[in-house]
Amino acid sequence: MKLGFIGCGNMAGAIMGGIIKNQVFKPEEIIGSDVFVPTREKARDQYGIQITDSNLEVVEKSEVIVLAVKPQFYESVITEIKDKVTEDKIVITIAPGKTLAWLEEKFGKKVKIVRTMPNTPAMVMEGMTAASPNPYLSEEEVKYACHILESFGKVEVIPERLMDAVVSVSGSSPAYVFILIEAMADAAVADGMPRPQAYKFAAQAVMGSAKMVLETGKHPGELKDMVCSPAGTTIEAVRVLERTGFRSSVIEAMKACADIAKRM
Template sequence: MHMKLGFIGCGNMASAIMGGIIKKELMKPEEIIGADVFAPTRERARETYGIQITDSNMEVVENAEVIILAVKPQFYESVITEIKDKVKDSQIIITIAPGKTLAWLKEKFGKEVKIVRTMPNTPAMVMEGMTAACPNENMTEEEIKYACSILESFGKVEVIPERLMDAVVSVSGSSPAYVFLFIEAMADAAVADGMPRPQAYKFAAQAVLGSAKMVLETGKHPGELKDMVCSPAGTTIEAVRVLERTGFRSSVIEAMKACADIAKRM
């Protein structure tokens, strides 16, 4: 049995990636194998995506060309210790753990392995992920392209130098949480002004989606787009004034700084 892609860990992030790959028809479900220690998680992956499943990490390593390590960072070391002797130099390992550097990974494998260190985010679940990829020196140009095509199946990808990885964790890995807080807060305010909650979430979320799209598609500076909404003596500039007074930007910057600092120490 020969698989193109293997997952060690079948949780949320793995599911998002599987979903994207199958939806884009990059691979067939039967070309994907997933292992997870937790039986219900494995079963869910099989029922949802039709992939092969196993309770053995070794089976994944023996059968897949590309292996995605989709376990939590604290389990990386034990999983690598378990599989390292079986990993062949033709296989590509994709990691998705913050803080686990290429140097650390190489040391744990104890030999030359093809590794792409990545940081995806949960919007991958709706095909709008943002992933940073950082290949090690054992990857050829062609292999890097192939790895990126897998990552592109659920969103956008940028190949970056490894020193930027901690910044990526805060600006895209963790940032959906801040955006959800922002949407929730905007909806709370709309509810306070009399709007039913389901409708408030829709208005707030679509406004965020549309604004993000304007930044990506117009190529205009965010400040210029903000100025376009702020009419003289109008409602918007008044809201902006209060956000500035209460330290909105500073609050975001400090939060992201704290996030990147934790990532550095992982």
């Protein structure tokens, strides 16, 4: 085995799927454990990986270990596995709020750790992941970790101090976008459009708009201005959004999200 997952839930599954689809690892090179039998069996059936009920077995058989459990379980899992994590292994974490300093303290020794924050669009190979390695990884090991993370989307190495901002702008933000799509579709339904069609129009508009930001390199405000004709329909919609606090609501929601992340 080369890659191990402790935790086989939705995010772990998304990562596994991208890794296997892009042939970074073969299914037989991946092993996963999970406290819930149905969860680990689902990972085996869906991705063809090896499974076990032992976190220690995952660590022993893996070069890279992904800690994909909920943040509240990190301490107990680390306590269980720390003696088996040798200096040649790389640990990838995906828990908000668990800093590199906290992680090293819980391991009680020097461990190669890459703190990351992926998001759920990884499930469709469009994830955005931030990565902060600790000083114990070589440049080649950081590249290797990023190569794994790139298999399900984009990745950027950032200073750890920005990680809470990443939680709000990327890790949690798909939820905001889903609410926007749902609201847009509700409005279209109110104007007579069938709901399945409304979801398709709204989702495609969001996806296409995001692609314009990424591919044109233009400022989002400039792109917004391109849609807003004088005395037209769009500028009136923008006026209402500004009047009802749309921009401020998004900012305040993201600040609340980041504040919670800092306290986790």
